[in-house]
Amino acid sequence: MDFWIDVIINVIFAILSVLLLLLVVAYSTLLERKLLGDFQLRIGPNRAGPFGIWQPIADGLKAFFKEDVIPEKADKIVFVLAPMVSFITAVGIIAIIPFADSITIFGRHVKLIVSDIDISILYVFALAALGSYGCLLGGYSSYNKYSIFGAMRTSALLISYEIPFVLLIMSIVLVNGTLSFSGIVEAQSHLWNIVREPVAFFLAIVCALAEINRTPFDMPETESELACGFNVEYSSMKFSMFFMAEYAHLFTISAILTTLFLGGWKGPLLPPIVWFLLKTFAFMFFFIWERATYPRFRIDQIMHFGWKVLLPLSLANLLVTAIVMAIIG
Amino acid sequence: MDVIIFFMAVVFAMGSAIAIICVKNPIHSALWMVSTLFCTAVIYLLLGFDFLAAIQVIVYAGAIMMLIVYVIMLTSIEEEIKKRYRLRLFQIVGIFFVIIFFIQAVKYGMVHLTGWEGFDWKSIPERFGSVNYIAYKLFTKFVLPFEVVSILLLAGIAGAVYLAKKEKNKGE
């Protein structure tokens, strides 16, 4: 009996966290537009409700009622599958993020993490690996030169920056000795990883920008060169799903960086969930801010930077960490 | 519950494996292969190898299949679709029986010839598929194979560069 109550609580919590993620996704689009407006001395959306508060809902409803164009020569099954792959793999990451400490409801401990598995980090990379098929297939199935170019460039970018990202996170694994997110948060009780691994922190932010395709690495959206990149043929809700996947990544990667480097939900005075959200939204603010600041790199610059600068640096960081760990013991 | 998931994973894995050789478009074949590998990962997970399951998805589905999709996209898909050989139904059925026979033979060999019959399954430690246990084995008992792997990877890198350079010279 107790077991089934636990199961029901876990299922409800899982469903709630997905719905909350969708809410965050909807409102992070508004946040981004408002902040970009401020950075560029504009007002931003202000028509739908006070401060444009209904804007995301209006956008979402609009997408439902738009024509769903599937090009004549498209590979139709894959064309429909691609946005689904992007969306599902982006949403799936929410399952292993530790939101807060365990809380007590009706006299039983409930962990505020949907799935407390041993291999959280590997799970994230596995989903990222499957997610990179989303844009590649989207580009392939559209039967459009620009889509195919955009897709190839995006996936080349993704795989090039994944290696340094893995190596940087490896140094965190090395320091904390575990692959599970709750274990990593626990290991940061006294000292945050940003103090132990400052170099990894800054380099990981750069890799994270590339992994979620944001400026200066926004290869999918090279409007000036490739019309719109891999999703140029997409319309209606399918386009929105690529868009939602992108903003879901914005939130999840912020949450992952918070967990890995800033001690997750740990913090004095305020309740854990508040600390978690504060740190996560600080990252999101930063990611939006830098979009308004930097221009876009060219594809050759991006590839050179990834393989010839980031990869050696992250490998060196890992080796230095290992040596220091061996000396300290 | 885990038995139901196991059989679902097995059926999906076999279904997608058959689809790999039956569909006309090479990209679709590659996608079915990703699906097969994913189902295999689920089976690993059910057996207690969480690390191996994740690696299965990251390396096979993420890296190797990505490479294969790239290679398919480097060739001309349209011509490929026209001349691609597809298996007929009776051929598939034939292959299916050959495979069943093969599996039975291997099973017989493994059980009766290697002494697995009297194997004490209880001697396997709990969570033997966990990262810690794999690391413990890999870096104590199997150090030499581990180092040999790096030489294998080195050979792979050298081969990749050699092939690519050859392609490039031909193109010029």
Add this chain to the structure above:
Amino acid sequence: MTPSLNTYLGSYLGIVVVLIMGVLLAVIMIGASHILGPRRKNPLKDMPYESGLPTVGATWAPFDVKYYIVALLFLLFDLECVYMYPWAVYFKKLGVFGLIEMFIFIFILLVGFVYVWKKGALQWE
């Protein structure tokens, strides 16, 4: 033994629920927009969009071999990283011995990386 969610397989329940939710939402959203949206077929609309111009040349331009090199290098370095995960997790118990093991491993691969660099395979023209 009473069943519990704090077991190995029990901890994966949440992931299964989240992924099923993801699939359901994706199907609902695509299905709903397919039903709700208008459909006005038009031969020009169904052509590839290239900012209003008709397509010139073949859509499947053969790709440069450099993409292939990047994918191959990614595969090899990904394999290298796979061996590092158990090492990193177990490092505290291995100590200096583990350090030496991994240094030999990485050194051999670094030789490969330098070779690739010197051969100019990382050059993206």
